[in-house]
Amino acid sequence: MSERKRRIGFVGCPPEEELAARRSQDLVDLDNLVEGVEPRSESVLPRTTCRIIRRILDNALALDLDEVLIDEGYGKCDAARGLAEVLEELVDVPVVRTQNENREGAGTPISDSNLPLRRKMELILDDLAKPERLDLTPEPDPPAAIWGVPAADFAIYDLFPDGTQVLGWTRCLENRTPADWRLEMSVPHDAPTVFFAQTFCPKNVVASHLARRHGGLHVDVDGVMSQPVRAKIEAFLHFKKVRGRVR
Amino acid sequence: MALLGDFGTSWTKLLNTGSEEPRVLPTKDAHDITADIATGHNARRRAPRHVNELIALAQGGERLIGEEEFLLLDVGSRDVKYVRLRRGELVDMDWTTTCGALTGFTLELLGRYYGLDYDAVEPSKKSVSVTCGVLGMEQLFELVSQGVPESEAVARFARGIAMNAYRFIGQPKTFYLSGGMCENRLFQHSFPEKVEVRPLGRFVLLEGLMVELTRATRAGTAG
Numbered sequence: 001m002s003e004r005k006r007r008i009g010f011v012g013c014p015p016e017e018e019l020a021a022r023r024s025q026d027l028v029d030l031d032n033l034v035e036g037v038e039p040r041s042e043s044v045l046p047r048t049t050c051r052i053i054r055r056i057l058d059n060a061l062a063l064d065l066d067e068v069l070i071d072e073g074y075g076k077c078d079a080a081r082g083l084a085e086v087l088e089e090l091v092d093v094p095v096v097r098t099q100n101e102n103r104e105g106a107g108t109p110i111s112d113s114n115l116p117l118r119r120k121m122e123l124i125l126d127d128l129a130k131p132e133r134l135d136l137t138p139e140p141d142p143p144a145a146i147w148g149v150p151a152a153d154f155a156i157y158d159l160f161p162d163g164t165q166v167l168g169w170t171r172c173l174e175n176r177t178p179a180d181w182r183l184e185m186s187v188p189h190d191a192p193t194v195f196f197a198q199t200f201c202p203k204n205v206v207a208s209h210l211a212r213r214h215g216g217l218h219v220d221v222d223g224v225m226s227q228p229v230r231a232k233i234e235a236f237l238h239f240k241k242v243r244g245r246v247r
Numbered sequence: 248m249a250l251l252g253d254f255g256t257s258w259t260k261l262l263n264t265g266s267e268e269p270r271v272l273p274t275k276d277a278h279d280i281t282a283d284i285a286t287g288h289n290a291r292r293r294a295p296r297h298v299n300e301l302i303a304l305a306q307g308g309e310r311l312i313g314e315e316e317f318l319l320l321d322v323g324s325r326d327v328k329y330v331r332l333r334r335g336e337l338v339d340m341d342w343t344t345t346c347g348a349l350t351g352f353t354l355e356l357l358g359r360y361y362g363l364d365y366d367a368v369e370p371s372k373k374s375v376s377v378t379c380g381v382l383g384m385e386q387l388f389e390l391v392s393q394g395v396p397e398s399e400a401v402a403r404f405a406r407g408i409a410m411n412a413y414r415f416i417g418q419p420k421t422f423y424l425s426g427g428m429c430e431n432r433l434f435q436h437s438f439p440e441k442v443e444v445r446p447l448g449r450f451v452l453l454e455g456l457m458v459e460l461t462r463a464t465r466a467g468t469a470g
Contacts, residue, residue, distance in 0.1 A: 227288065228326065228342035235301035239337035
């Protein structure tokens, strides 16, 4: 009889060696949407908590985990560090605290590929639990770019044309260098760029600043994307004459 | 001939391109109407071709305003949005449904509740803080309970909405105003004194759809 796999939830981008040591188990990215999970974090977290932190707690409370692995290094915010404390109190399993200060880039072929943006995001996130060798075609002239962290509502990515470049913390995530501030701040070309952060996330300060500096659009979304945010992105891409296949 | 529709939260504006005048009806009475090209909060379900509100606003503004650079603020019943264009290029835009939410709708509601004629209500230099329609209304009722005349309390509410919208667009010296609130004299005169407000009426988004219709006709995809 085969041994039951342990279900291990992870938060953020823990060091590769920590993830690699657990890949034979059932690794679940707690930052991601898990269908059927009931929202229970509202009774624990302040209303000004970002949607991803809420989601992590909702998932951790619902998924019957054996262990939680959390990155609470420079690449994460105080809310994530605080969440580690909350999890230790509320989830009766070991919470393994790690700090990912890696600076050796694994590369960003997904971020720079010609794939549809939603697919890029799925691949970047899935790659943490199940790394795959991918045969990707680079996009030499990205029609647009999106800067920021992964969104709670992936519908935002459907507004962009194929080949849209991924920048910001999500790019750092693919590169496995979540604490690389220089890479996070880098906006390498003048393609029309949308600067995205979760509502209530401190990254909005940077997003707004970079949007002004690069003539981009700053948007923040709390959970499901609203009609005004959708319209702002559509209008921004329209007026910047961004062409390409939008799905 | 085509039917263009701006399906807002409270009001629907329709223009049959074969007739001269656009018409307005409550959105709740427009459920069975479908247009050829539509914009507005409820547009996606109302026409095969949909133009988002900010694009329609910008296109309408360009069609109506013959200036190289302009800022156009649209205050509807549910939200506040603006575009700033320079030589056809987008300089800035924003749209909020949270701060300033339902302010226009609430002003309409208050007018009916107190039986006010907004053409006759004197604007106030005082304002209440209107972060959203509901919170603003709470303050308004508080003023009335303190003995402030109802029309003055509502005027302060209108001033609060105007000041909010004015700060939202970056406090320019001159701007164009469109949307349902454009026809409310009290609101129009509730902006800061030395600011020039140029009303464009409530059919600017329909003008923007005319641009879209021309484009579709040229491409052979209209109707």
